[in-house]
Amino acid sequence: MLINAKKTLCILVVVIALKSSLAQNATTIITTPQQLRKSVQQDINKKYVDIRQIIPDIKIDLRYGSTNNFTNSILYNQPVPFLRLPAATALKQVQNELHQHGMGLLIYDAYRPLSVTKKIWTFVKDSRYAANPVTGSGHNRGIAVDLTIIDLKTGKTIDMGTDFDNFSDSSGHQFLQLPQSVLKNRRKLKGVMIKAGFKALDTEWWHYAWNNDRGYELTDIDFRQMGIAIK
Numbered sequence: 001m002l003i004n005a006k007k008t009l010c011i012l013v014v015v016i017a018l019k020s021s022l023a024q025n026a027t028t029i030i031t032t033p034q035q036l037r038k039s040v041q042q043d044i045n046k047k048y049v050d051i052r053q054i055i056p057d058i059k060i061d062l063r064y065g066s067t068n069n070f071t072n073s074i075l076y077n078q079p080v081p082f083l084r085l086p087a088a089t090a091l092k093q094v095q096n097e098l099h100q101h102g103m104g105l106l107i108y109d110a111y112r113p114l115s116v117t118k119k120i121w122t123f124v125k126d127s128r129y130a131a132n133p134v135t136g137s138g139h140n141r142g143i144a145v146d147l148t149i150i151d152l153k154t155g156k157t158i159d160m161g162t163d164f165d166n167f168s169d170s171s172g173h174q175f176l177q178l179p180q181s182v183l184k185n186r187r188k189l190k191g192v193m194i195k196a197g198f199k200a201l202d203t204e205w206w207h208y209a210w211n212n213d214r215g216y217e218l219t220d221i222d223f224r225q226m227g228i229a230i231k
């Protein structure tokens with residue numbers, strides 16, 4: 001009986017320690033390559049990778065690296081599509097599945113330095129469509145990705161009803177007043193992403209996030225420094 005009580009107490013202590021470490025990571029901001037390396041040494045899943053190393057044929061159009069976004073200005077320079085290792089690996093599964101249907105992925109945004117989220121917040125200031133920099137977002141943790149599907153034959157995106165970053169009701173999964181073909185395309189993306197382990201966001205058909213089950217820290221390292229840090 002006493003052994004069982006000791007065992008229970010031990011498990012309780014471990015659970016509390018794990019929870020408090022995850023809670024601490026919720027507010028931790030990694031700002032230097034050294035801090036990132038230390039975190040990865042403790043947990044290899046926290047490694048950032050260039051998605052193209054895992055999925056060489058993936059198409060990339062990082063919209064915040066150009067003026068082709070809702071702000072009409074460049075929000076970051078020399079962007080690289082980084083994601084944490086488990087999210088990038090899961091995306092490979094999605095790409096493989098889409099290939100079987102003559103389709104593939106196009107990435108609009110992946111890891112986003114926290115400082116960029118601060119810039120975006122000055123334009124949007126609506127938590128339905130942008131992350132409040134106080135809490136940060138999955139993008140700042142390297143576990144969220146904005147994406148769509150392309151037809152491999154034409155190289156063009158399939159019709160999702162709205163463009164990326166269309167901040168209106170019609171971007172949401174609950175909005176059903178759309179042509180059947182559009183609803184089918186959105187369901188296609190949602191189906192393959194959820195099957196691979198991602199979660200959808202109600203308000204944006206293009207946004208998917210990996211589970212933050214390992215306390216992935218907010219990160220504010222620019223793309224060039226990140227490239228050096230992960231070598």
Ligand SMILES: [Zn+2]
Pocket residue numbers: 109139144145146206207208
């Ligand atoms: Zn997003």
